[in-house]
Every structure is written in C-alpha cells, then in structure tokens.
Amino acid sequence: MENMEEDPDLGMESESNRAVINSLNPDCWRLILNYLSIQELMQSETTCKDWQKLVLDHISHRQIMIMERECDENTLILRNSGDVWPSFKRWLKKCGPAVQELDANCQHFRDVVEVLRGTCPNLEVLRLMNLKKKLSPTTTHHFPKLTWLVFENCDEITDDCIAQFLTDDMTELAIISNKRVTGRFLANMPHDKMSRLVLRDCRALKFSNLVTNVDHLKKLTTLVLWKKNRSKIEIRNKLHLLLDKMPNLGEIGFNIDDMLSSNDEQDCLEESNVFFEAVCRLKKLHRFNANFEVWDRHLEALAKSCKDLLAVRLQCTEITRAGLDALCRHTGPQLYELDLSESSLVDDDIVACIRACPKLVWLDISYCQLSERAVQRVAAARRDMRADLSASKYASNDLNNLCYRLLLVVCRWAFTGNQEEIKDVLDLKYRNDGFVSDSSEY
Template sequence: MLEAEVNNDRTILDYLNEDCWRAVLQYVPAQDLIRTERASRAWQCMVLTYLQGVRIIIEREDKDKILQNYNTCSLKPSRYKSFINWTNKLGPSVVATYCHNLRNLEIINEKCPNLESLQLSRIKIEAGQLQHNLNDNFKVLREVSFQGCFIQDIAVTEFIADRALEKLEIRNCTNGLNKLNGPFFDSLNLSNLKSLILECNCESFEDDKLPFTIDQRSYGDGELKSVLSKMPKLEWLELHGGYMHDEYVSEHLSRLPRLRHLSVTYQLEHRHVEVITRSCPELRSLELLDCRCE
C-alpha cells in the first residue's frame, strides 16, 4: 500500500478558500491580526486583504474610544511609528485616529479619505500654519477633538471652516499667553452639533477673566443671547472650568430641548437645577461635579 505524499510546505491558508478564512477572522480582534501580520508573506497578504473591509480606529491606549462599535487598533504613544506604517497600508479603512504633529496630519489627509473622527493631541498650531481645513479636506469628518494643543482661536476657525460638525471636544488647550478664549464659536457652523465638551484648568484665573466664556451677551435688542442658542440639536454637553457665568447657566441650558446628558462644574442653586430639568424633557443623565448647591 502506497503512503499518501505529504507536502510540508502547505499551510492552513492553502486549504481554506476566502469565504472560509473571512468567516474565521471576523472573530479575531483587529489588533491581534496586526500583531501577526509579519508572520509570512502569505499571511500578510491575507490580513491586509481582510482588513480592507474593516472599519478601523487607531487610538491611544490610555484614551476612551473615539468611535464606538468598530474593530479597534489601539497603539501606545511609544509605537506611533507603527501608526504611520498602518495608516499608509490601510488608510481607506481608518475611520478614526489621532495625530501628534502637522506632518502626520498631512499623511492622514492623504491616506484616510473615509475619516470620520480626528483627535489632535498636543500639537502647536498658529494662524496660517494649517494647510488643510474641513472644507477642502477630510470630506466625511464629523468629530474633532483638540487635546492639550497650543492653538489660537483663529486657527480653530481656519481648520473647522464652515463644516457643521456633530461633535466638538476641546480639553486644556492654550493660545500661548492664556487658555484658549473661545471667540471662534462666533464663526463656526454649530447647527448640526450634537456633542460639545469643553474642559480647562482655571485655578490660575481671576473670576472675571475665565477662558471659554460661552455666554456671550448682547443687549442691543434687550435679550440675552448665548452661543448655545446656535446649537438646536445639542444632546451631550460637558462644561468644566470657567465656560459660563454661574448666574446664566440655567437660563442658557433651558434652551436646549434635545439635551440628554449634562455634566457641569458649578455651584448651582436648587431652583436652577429645577429649571434645567423642567426645560429639558429629554435629559437622562445629570452630573453636578461641584454639588455644593446653595
């Protein structure tokens, strides 16, 4: 009886058709696949082919997910070179990412045409430095986050242009001499904004010089006006550190009928809390982080 010839050069990839290995790989997290990408040329080809059909997020491992419910590739800051390599390889599949400098922003713009969410982290951006804006680039981008950036108000305006974002997040940014002040709100298209998160450390500021004061008042027509009145679709709002004079908080927030989540750092009176909860029927979660209500 003749023994069957054995070919030791064949691997499991030679026995499975594309439908089979796609069915298997859908249960493997994207970051695990990436770690095995260099095992062999055949395996690399298969992994890259499969990941072309996966929506990928590249995020810092110490941060919350930028977008939810997607296969996620988490990279530590120390492995940022890997981020650049994978952006080059799989840019069209990347729907959310972060960057640390303007050069990487250029790479993202060139390689990630389907980007939906972008986080700019600790980047120095002065007026006129940005070569990209949301009118001419990042055609489907709908979420922008500035984290600890050195950025001027006019640079924010230049970058966002008139794109109607769904989410805007600004945390602990500075314009060089002071914290970012917030005049850019006057020029932004806020009509489609659903989530606004503003945070800064105001311990070093006087009460009348707090940054990001968004209750800009106009007495020309005898009415109090707020930037918040330009956000009719706002559902998620976080204000931490000097963004609104306390006496006007409830009045502004009562004009947000779609608000579902509110987190603020203020000493509110009970009557102000009552006004907010009564005027926002969709409110489902309320965080008063300075709960010394008067």
C-alpha cells in the same frame, strides 16, 4: 546530489485531505467555516496546503477586526508583544485585504504603517497608539476606504502625516496627546462627511487654524477640544466663533485652560455669557461637557433652548436650587447624565433632582454641601420611584432607566455605610482627587 524519493505516506495523506475537501461544495464549506472564529481558523490554517487554500479563501470574505481583545467571531487578537510581530506580518501578506478594522498599540511593533500600506488596502477603521516613529513622506492615499482614524499618544505624527490619511469618506478623526500637530491639516479636511473631530491635549495646536478652516467643519456633529493654552492670546472667549459656524453640533466636549489669563469673577461671568449665548443657538445639542462656570440664568436658557439635552457636565459652583429646578423642569425627564459637583446644593436639592430625572444613569454630587445621610436618601428616592413605577407616567421601560442602578459619583468620605444596603439601586464611584475622567470621550 542524490535524488530524494517522495514519501508515499505524505502523498496518500494529501490525496485524502483533498478528497475530504472536495466532498463538499463551496457553499457547504462556507456554512461550516462560519461557525469558526477567525482566531480558530488561523490556528488551523497551516494543516496542509489544500486546507490552507480553503481557509484563506473563506477568510477573504469575512470582515476582520484586529484588536487587543476579542469582540466577536471576526476578531483577531493582536497580543501586545514584539514576539508576535514577524508572524503577524506574514499573515497580513496573505489576509490583509480582508482586514477592515485595526486597533494596535505600536510600542512593540516596527514599521506598522508601512506594513499596513502594503497589505491592508481596505481598512475602514484605524486606531494607532504609542507610535513613536516618523512616517515616511508620501502623497499617495494608501487607505482609500478609511472612514475612522485615531492617533493616540503618537508624538511624531504631524499635519503632513495626517493629510496622507484623509479621504473623501472620512467621518471621524481623533488626535489625542500629540506634540506636533498644529491643525494645519484642517485645510485638507473633507467637507461633506466629516462628523466627529476630537483634538485632545495637542500641545502645538493653534486655535487660529480652527477658526481659519471653520468652513471645513460646518457639518460636524461632535467637537471635542482639550487644550492647555500657554499663549497670551486667549481661546475661551473666542469659542463662539466656532460654534456660530457649526449649527449641526449635537455633542460638545471642551476642556480649555487659558493658563495666562486672570481668574477675575467678573471676567469669568462675561466669558460665560458669551459662550452660553452661542451654545443656546445649537438646537441639536444633546451632550454638553465644558469646563465653563454656569450660573442659574445660563442653565435655564440652556434648558429652554436645547430641548434635546441628554447629558450636562459643567462647572456648577455658582448654581442654586432655582437653576437646578429650571433644568429639571425642562429636560429632567430625558437627562441621562448630570454633573452637580462642587455646587452648594444640599440633600433636599439632590433628592428633588433624582425624582425629576427618571432616566439618570450617571450623577456626580461630589464636593456638594451634603449630610452624612445624603447617599442613603438618594438611594431611598430612587427605590421609591422604582416601587411607584407601575403607577407613574414613566411606567413604560422605554421612558425610564429606573430598572438600572444609578452610578453615583461621591467623595470617598461622603459615604461610610454598607454598600450592600444600596446596591439594589446605586453603584458608587469615589472621587477623591478632584477629577473623574469622561469615558464617553475618545
């Protein structure tokens, strides 16, 4: 084969690039490259070998997040397209150790977890969605620094799969929309640091695994449990067995449906009595979201016992003005969120609530017994409070949210006026399907 001579122009260009790079010390380059985002650095990384070395060394000292949209200068955007996967895998081989957070929709990518195992040993936060492939079995913890883990709509994830990811430093775990997880993995949960557990729509989840392993959950501060229970063994009347062993709970999100149980009103009352008795023992509770019917006495007991309440979302069809007044009297000045939907409350009741709760930023009054002028009256009350702010006990900005617009959830037919008339104090969210999703959950 004929020997090929090196292009002298390329050699001169390489020497020139090297001279430019060597003209500044590493500290100067670090200051300069800090002005560039990870996305911008990656676009320039292949300029030449010397520049590539400089860029990759700098990237190794950044804390990289890989997400579908940009959060800050350390975010690398992973487009939801299979076309980018080959090049992205090559990039991970070079820069994977700097990746600390990854949020990916896996429907267009193959062997995601296997690739991450070999390239990203320093992952602290991992969220995977739409992972349909079974994971290869392993007893090795490939992500020893993992503290936050979410599997969403990952049908093939099993208890054994989850056990591979659990570390002693794990603080938050969420499994959402899964058909195989039973909860057996809870036996391997870390005791000391786990603070948040979300189990939403896990079809095969067995409540008995939660009860059996409750000692592993004693330090939880957040428990979110959504379950359509098709078993004859009811769950709702046994939730107190969990709550009694979790004294540190500050946030509860329960949506439990015992599909084979009766809907007798007396049974419902007794069920609520047991449940709220346990809830009222949670002195640190500040966010309370549960599909349990609440009566006036429950609401008053809750307000008196849980003095840090900031958000209350319950089924309120049985409450009256007396229960609402009790809640507002004890917790009104601090409430951020309140669900009064489907109650028999009228305009005057809602207006009184508005005046008692200066921190409210979210209020659901859909399907209440309201007049056509209810929304305008709510807006007027909020506007009056804002006007009187300087003379009120809530004058300090850190004691109220009156400077913000209140997000008011109503039925679509409940307001036919011009939104321009209320937009200074209210944002409307329409509810016409009987359900408003809770964005505070995973």
